[in-house]
Amino acid sequence: MTTECPFESNVIDAVTAGSWTESLRAHVASCADCAAAAEVAPWLTRFAGMDERTHVLPDPAVLWLKAKVLQTSAAVERASLPITRLQIAAYLIIAAGWAAVLTWKSAALQAWINHFSPGHLILGATGAETTSLSLSVLVAIIALASASVGVAMHTILAEE
Numbered sequence: 001m002t003t004e005c006p007f008e009s010n011v012i013d014a015v016t017a018g019s020w021t022e023s024l025r026a027h028v029a030s031c032a033d034c035a036a037a038a039e040v041a042p043w044l045t046r047f048a049g050m051d052e053r054t055h056v057l058p059d060p061a062v063l064w065l066k067a068k069v070l071q072t073s074a075a076v077e078r079a080s081l082p083i084t085r086l087q088i089a090a091y092l093i094i095a096a097g098w099a100a101v102l103t104w105k106s107a108a109l110q111a112w113i114n115h116f117s118p119g120h121l122i123l124g125a126t127g128a129e130t131t132s133l134s135l136s137v138l139v140a141i142i143a144l145a146s147a148s149v150g151v152a153m154h155t156i157l158a159e160e
Helices: 008-017 022-030 032-049 060-104 106-114 118-126 135-159
Strands: none
Touching: 008 022, 008 032, 022 032, 060 106, 060 135
16 A cells, blocks of 8 residues: 655645755655656646647537527428428329329320321321320329429429
């Protein structure tokens, strides 16, 4: 068990203040603990006086303001989560609708698109060939296009 020398605090005070007595110098020469304390004390005093912070701490008012802004943005994000989920569901439904229309009437759509080639336009002008889409396909395409534009516009305008 190691016990502390009773003169160690006096040695540290003498090193810090720079006021040595002859009896204290004689004691430091004979006591290993006090000699170590006398050797380390100037360095510890300089070390305690250093300000090694590379970044100064911000003002508490700024921290409070940032916390309030983050709290508000978190609340907005929580409130808009159901709307975001509904937008995703709308996009998925519209994509499924487009996939269904394109697979259901792919032959009719391909024939209708081919109708706009130059050769078919000439034949159509003479009345030799007619290609048309059914009313249900036309209504489905118009409804899906309108829904696509509506959801896209809502997404764009909701961001602002």
